Amino acid sequence: MPFSASALLPIIMLAIAGFLAVPAIMAFVRSWKAKEDLERRLERRESRPAVQEESRNDTRIGRAVIGLANRATPSNEDAVSEVRAKLLLAGFTNPSAVGRYYIARIACVVLPQLALLVALPHLGGFSKQHLIMLSIGLIIAGLLAPDMLVSRRTKARQQQCSAGFPDMMDLMVACVEAGLSLDASVQRVGEELELRHPIIAGHMKKLSLELRAGKARKNAWRAFADRMSIEEASSLATMLRQAEEMGTSLGQTLRVFSADMRKRRILMAEEKAMALPAKLTLPLIIFVFPVLLGVLILPAVVKVQGAL
Structure with a gap:
């Protein structure tokens, strides 16, 4: 039975999201074995297994998140160093910040597509072209959102x-x-x-x-x-x-x-104060000038209408 265009649209959106997530998934697979071997060696060298098991049970969710973040970190040291330096400038000093950053990038791409797929039956009023554009817009926003957040936080800290x-x-x-x-x-x-x-x-x-x-x-x-x-x-x-x-x-x-x-500091304050009149020109023209013009002209308009 042939598929309609509306039925193929969710499959196309998921395929695009999966294609964009391929590099992170490949890095995840490459680093899985090395990280697992390292964790096994560290567990063997632990001298107090009972205390280790108790701390693991106390922070099981936290350890799971950290482990997933570490496995999501790519194996390219240059890329990892660049991302770590960028996160340090933004104030993210946690050792697993790089892995969490990559997890956030994957989630920002995949989760909006899944939400759009779930909401697709309720979007019958939109055409296929609008849905495709919405899906592409969500993918672009998901790719740019983590970098924009980090850049904004870095600028605020500076x-x-x-x-x-x-x-x-x-x-x-x-x-x-x-x-x-x-x-x-x-x-x-x-x-x-x-x-x-x-x-x-x-x-x-x-x-x-x-x-x-x-x-x-x-x-x-x-x-x-x-x-x-x-x-x-x-x-x-x-x-x-x-x-x-x-x-x-x-x-x-x-x-x-x-x-x-x-x-x-004084010069910067004076610079901001001198730039204030120029910044207020456009709001004054848009909001104040029409009101002032109406107050001045309205009495004359009323008198002219009364004379006619």
């Missing part, structure tokens, strides 16, 4: 770091001029900013741990700038490296840099 960076520099100058070393100042500033600027406080605490672990100061500050991914942090890392190489006064250098940060 804005928060830029807004709180002058406060961090003021505290750094106060600590250094009070007699603390640079490493101790980093730890103190991280504690002070925990409530006001928690993102910067987290970066400062990680920087303090790296310095205490023996990492070179210029490398630690460069990693700090890379994690924050803002221009101010890069300038600070470069300035501290140059001050250390040339032997200049650290307190004076930080004071000058802090003054520059305060001036930059």
Whole structure:
């Protein structure tokens, strides 16, 4: 019995969604055996099986999610490193964040297609072309949604770091001029900013741990700038490296840099204030001008109609 076009439409949509999910499924299959062997070796080396079994029962759902996320991670190290760096900038520091990211991408492509398939009997008023366009639009939106979410979160974190960076520099100058070393100042500033600027406080605490672990100061500050991914942090890392190489006064250098940060904040506020009239021009023309025109012309229109 020949199939109608409406009956073939769900099959076509599922085929497209399955085709787009093929790369992730192939990566899942490739990494399954290696991850399973690694988990088996780690289980053999566990010295306390009873405690391990109890913790597994307590967090069975969490372990299942983490295991699925780890298996969904592709085996290409370059792609994994790129995605991990992007997720770190967005604040996703969990070791299984990469796997969860790929699971989210697959779910954002497949689940809308399944929902459309379930709702298809109730969409009889739509033509076949509209349903195909809707399916393609859902696929495109599912592919772009995780990246858009990560990019938006990264941008928001960068804005928060830029807004709180002058406060961090003021505290750094106060600590250094009070007699603390640079490493101790980093730890103190991280504690002070925990409530006001928690993102910067987290970066400062990680920087303090790296310095205490023996990492070179210029490398630690460069990693700090890379994690924050803002221009101010890069300038600070470069300035501290140059001050250390040339032997200049650290307190004076930080004071000058802090003054520059305060001036930059004032200039940014003035820039936003000067751009406000230009941004208000279009809303005023669209919403205020017609109302004002009606208030001015309406009495004259009423008088003309009364005279006629």
